[in-house]
Amino acid sequence: MPVVKLTLSDAYYEKLSAMAKTKNKSIQDFIRDTIYEENTIFTPEEAVKRAHDGRFSDGHNFSLPDVYGDDWTIKRGIAGVFGKKFFNYVVDNDVDIEFVSMDKYERRAMYRLKEASRNG
Incomplete structure (x- = not known):
């Protein structure tokens, strides 16, 4: 590039x-x-909106590719930059999403909806 x-x-x-x-x-x-x-659809705000669409209300952990499903088309390096941007957005804003851990390969951050959003 x-x-x-x-x-x-x-x-x-x-x-x-x-x-x-x-x-x-x-x-x-x-x-x-x-x-x-x-x-682009790859913004923290859009990812938050998609995460709250009801697919993850059961408390299961999810990653950004899970949030976007078939729309996840960005390449690995750019995906990492977007992932860091999303992480910072979640940490810095009250969006009812929390960081859980890295996946078993230590490549993707895993998140879940906060309890307040699951019950609210």
């Missing part, structure tokens, strides 16, 4: 960072989405 580097002044970096933050995106995702006008 090609890497593109961009040099910005401190002021432009702060402005770009703020613009990305208002869209709740990384700078990389913000630039990609802005330039190519692409919207």
